[in-house]
Every structure is written in C-alpha cells, then in structure tokens.
Amino acid sequence: MMKRITKHVMLPLLAPILITGLFFTPKYVFGCANRGYMAVAIAFITLILALVTVVKAISAKRHGEIEKSYWWILTTLILMTPTLLLLGPLG
Secondary structure, eight states, X not given: OHHXXXXXXXXXXXXXXXXXXXXXXXXXXXXXXXXXXXXHHHHHHHHHHHHHHHHHHHHHHHXXXXXXXXXXXXXXXXXXXXXXXXXXXXX
C-alpha cells in the first residue's frame, strides 16, 4: 500500500509543489521570463505524463484491474494540477 501511495500520490505531487515554489521565488533569482518558461515547461511535461497515465488507467480497466485504474486516475488528476494552477490562480 505504501508503495502505491508513493508512486501514485507523493511523486506526482512534486509537480504542483514545484510550480507553486516557482511562483513564490523572487524575480531576481531566475528572471521574469525564465520563471515563465520554467512554469510552462513543468505544465507541458506534466500534461504529457497525464496523458500517459490516462492510457495506463484505460488499459488497467480493460484488463479488469479496477482498483489499479483508480490509482492511475488519481495520478492523472494530480498531474493536471500544475496546468490548472498556471491557467488559474498562479497565471
């Protein structure tokens, strides 16, 4: 159980933490444009990973592994948060 929590919750939560930390980093550390580029890169990478996890969830559901597919859906939702944060409150 702990391995699943680490794999499907703790590791994907690094992306929203990174983008939130980048938001609160002072401008003079990276510069305004570079912070924006890093935020867009994080959002783009996590969206690609979210698409991969959607495919894994569909594949697990087709093979009858319902519980496993729910974990992949949770991972997908967590990986979509940086993009939602970038488009919403942190944008």
